[in-house]
Amino acid sequence: MGRPRRQDTRRTQIVEAAVKAIVARGYERVRIKDIAAEAGVSSQTVLYYFPDVEALLLETLSRLIHRFVEMRRDTADAVGDPVSQLAATIWAGLPAGPDDEIAVIYVSLGSIRRNPALRALSRALTEQQVELYRRILEAGSARGAFELRESSLVIAENLVALEDAYGLYIIEGDPITPEHAISRIATYAAAAVGVVHEDLLPASGGSRPADAL
Amino acid sequence: MGRPRRQDTRRTQIVEAAVKAIVARGYERVRIKDIAAEAGVSSQTVLYYFPDVEALLLETLSRLIHRFVEMRRDTADAVGDPVSQLAATIWAGLPAGPDDEIAVIYVSLGSIRRNPALRALSRALTEQQVELYRRILEAGSARGAFELRESSLVIAENLVALEDAYGLYIIEGDPITPEHAISRIATYAAAAVGVVHEDLLPASGGSRPADAL
Known part of the structure; x- marks a missing residue:
């Protein structure tokens, strides 16, 4: 064998x-x-x-996405407190810069329009992220840590949309840093779940979970 | 002459x-x-x-962006009531589908990573949109129509990020319609300025301002 x-x-x-x-x-x-x-x-x-470069690239992207989704889920599951869990999950979704693995996913999925095979992969990724956020939001709400101002679906979709946009700005070399992005996303998340904005910011000096990819 | x-x-x-x-x-x-x-x-x-295709494409994109920004500004300025103004501005920023002019801007700016000449154009576009939203938010707040829950800068940046993300989903052929996108963005906007979500949705049957481009 x-x-x-x-x-x-x-x-x-x-x-x-x-x-x-x-x-x-x-x-x-x-x-x-x-x-x-x-x-x-x-x-x-x-x-x-x-068989060809297309098959190899698809498998590569599929593995990268799988690794990214698992990393985010493990990051979330490693934290007990719902507020820290939400903060860690947001942080784990942002690329640190143009060259990390999350950025590779963004850039590859940017070819969707010209490559329909990528579309299902992209949609599945979005849905997995939305589901992860919903789980965190609903568990936090059940435990009394969050007061959801909108449905968990709406909040989760908006969180994923915000991180997609700010993530793109980061990898496009826009003068937006991951710290700026997370501050903006945390502002929305804090308002949507009824917690204090500062509690959703990563502890200063903490390393990003994505760095461990 | x-x-x-x-x-x-x-x-x-x-x-x-x-x-x-x-x-x-x-x-x-x-x-x-x-x-x-x-x-x-x-x-x-x-x-x-x-002189070359690059110069022609840059001028084309620059004109498209100018037209888009003017259309949004004119759309906003044509409405007196702050709530309707905000609703119309959100609506005017979303592509109707993969083939309209707004989509062309998205797709072209997607080449930023490989074309640094596009970066300044993209940044200027984002800043113009943020400024337009800030003007609407601050005027509405001054008139007592809005109660801003965050600074006008944070709300404006998040609105532009949300429309960038949902706009991308629309043009990528994601099963997200402009109506779904506007509903999500309006949910955020309504919470951020303290108005009722439904008031930020476009009147049913109304035509999109962008269709008049």
Whole structure:
């Protein structure tokens, strides 16, 4: 049974190389040979594992998204107090800058219009994030920590929309920092759940959960 | 003095053709010959007026943005009552679908990461929208129609971020309609300025101001 495991390892190695190649060249411009060079294998080897660049990019993006969603869920689940849980979840959703893995997801999904295969992936990602927020909002409300001013669905959708927009500004090199973005999103979240804005800001000096990706 | 005016007309004709060509092929894929064909002139004629495709696209986008900003401002200024003014301004900022002129602005600005020349244009657009919202918010507050729960800057920035995100979902073919988007944004706006959500929804059957672009 050694061979399948070795194949899995090789496959993962190629996907990780694809992440780096997408960061360097962009989702739409990356070529098999860039990924092969990054992985230290031949283009033929890459094509032994994946029929074409499109299939490889889709699997790469799908794995990145899975990892991102799990990281956010684990971040939320590691915190007991609903207010800190909401704060940590917002923080975990923002890219730190143009080159981190969250940014790669944003940039890749920016090709949706020209690539319908990405649309389902994007929609699923949005829905998973909305569901995570709803769970946090409803549990916090049940425990008496939140007073929801709107339905959990509306608040969750607006939170995801705000982080999508501010996340895009960050990765586009807009002079908006993650700290500015989180302050704005926290202002909305605080008003929507009836808590104090400052309580939703990350502890100063704390590291972003996304840095552990 | 007939010649300069004829030249202006021709220039405008080429820019309008460029808008259509961008809609058809995308900002990054459109070529001089597509624009020439759309304008019914030769590629040489296009290049007589613009040194290269980049200069032509930048002028096209700059004109589109100017038209969009003026339309929003005129829409706001045509309404006396602050609540209706805010509602009309939100409505005027959303694309109706993937093919209208607002969508062209979104899609073109999506190339920011690979085109630093677009960044200043994008930032200026965001700032103009934030300023328009702040003016409406502060005038409405001064007249006693709004009770601002946060600073006008925070509310304005969040409104622009929300419309950027929902606007993107609409043009990406996400199953989110402009009506759904406006309902979500209005929920936030209503809470932030202390008015009833329903008052910020567009009158049913009313036509979108953006349709008059």
